[in-house]
Amino acid sequence: MRIDLHAHSNASDGTDTPAELVAAAVGAGLDVVALTDHDTVAGHTEAADAVHALPAGTRLTLVPGAELSCVAGDISMHLLAYLFDPAEPAFAAERELVRTDRFRRGRAVVERCRELGADISWEQVRRIAGEGSVGRPHIASALVEAGVVASVSDAFTADWLANGGRADVRKHETDPVTAVRLVRAAGGVPVFAHPGAVKRGRTVSDQVVADLAAAGLAALEVDHIDHDEPTRAHLRGLAAELGLLTTGSSDYHGSRKTVRLGEHTTDPQVYEALVDQATGAKPIGG
Numbered sequence: 001m002r003i004d005l006h007a008h009s010n011a012s013d014g015t016d017t018p019a020e021l022v023a024a025a026v027g028a029g030l031d032v033v034a035l036t037d038h039d040t041v042a043g044h045t046e047a048a049d050a051v052h053a054l055p056a057g058t059r060l061t062l063v064p065g066a067e068l069s070c071v072a073g074d075i076s077m078h079l080l081a082y083l084f085d086p087a088e089p090a091f092a093a094e095r096e097l098v099r100t101d102r103f104r105r106g107r108a109v110v111e112r113c114r115e116l117g118a119d120i121s122w123e124q125v126r127r128i129a130g131e132g133s134v135g136r137p138h139i140a141s142a143l144v145e146a147g148v149v150a151s152v153s154d155a156f157t158a159d160w161l162a163n164g165g166r167a168d169v170r171k172h173e174t175d176p177v178t179a180v181r182l183v184r185a186a187g188g189v190p191v192f193a194h195p196g197a198v199k200r201g202r203t204v205s206d207q208v209v210a211d212l213a214a215a216g217l218a219a220l221e222v223d224h225i226d227h228d229e230p231t232r233a234h235l236r237g238l239a240a241e242l243g244l245l246t247t248g249s250s251d252y253h254g255s256r257k258t259v260r261l262g263e264h265t266t267d268p269q270v271y272e273a274l275v276d277q278a279t280g281a282k283p284i285g286g
Helices: 018-027 044-054 089-115 124-130 136-145 176-185 205-216 229-242 266-279
Strands: 003-007 032-035 061-072 075-082 189-193 219-223 245-248
Touching: 003 018, 003 061, 003 266, 018 032, 018 044, 018 089, 044 061, 061 089, 061 176, 061 189, 075 176, 089 124, 089 136, 089 176, 124 136, 176 205, 189 205, 189 266, 205 229, 219 229, 229 245, 245 266
Parallel strands: 003 032, 032 061, 189 219, 219 245
Antiparallel strands: 061 075, 075 189
16 A cells, blocks of 8 residues: 655645645555645545545545644644544634634745845735645745745745744744644544654754653654655654654645655555544545
């Protein structure tokens, strides 16, 4: 089985619609794909409908999820949440709070970019985002359109959009221990996304990971494009020490990033162990 547990649609900052993501997953030869848009479940229904509409004999399982914006001290981090009840009130309210503040933060980041000499506009960023919630990748795309940087990844440096960069503006982010507990209370399974992605900014200490494990964290996302081999080895050792599972995922964003669906995958036994922990929702199709 080929299992990719981290992918985005245009419900947040990907370029594929949820239905297009499902089709791309089939084309990539995946057996399982997780839709994990940032702080939203807006793409779940369309993706589920697309799975149900697949031709007979086409086998693809959809794992509904989300990627949550968190902050530990002053370090931003992301938490993947799988198979939670999207209607559970406390977790739904927190996701709404984060989404609402994304809008304020997006406008402020655009204004910072303009002050730094970038000829971009809020209207341009909204056009790029379409129906999705505005995120930094949309602003990065605007910077590419304006010729300020050569690629989206080039925008995520200290000169522009990286955490703590010249154009960075803090947004509301959930305390990660609180986030883990919210996900568990909603019947979901929490996994720490790309915990060693130093190219994105500072990363949290092993002690923070231990605190998350004590709160109910299920796994670390180890095999990821932003992790080199020494980082992966360290994370595998840390996961073993803390009794956590390890996953692998593409963190696919469509054409906004160069990573391909299925570029990194999760072991089928790990996937089954994660599903067994979920009580809020079930995988769809397959």
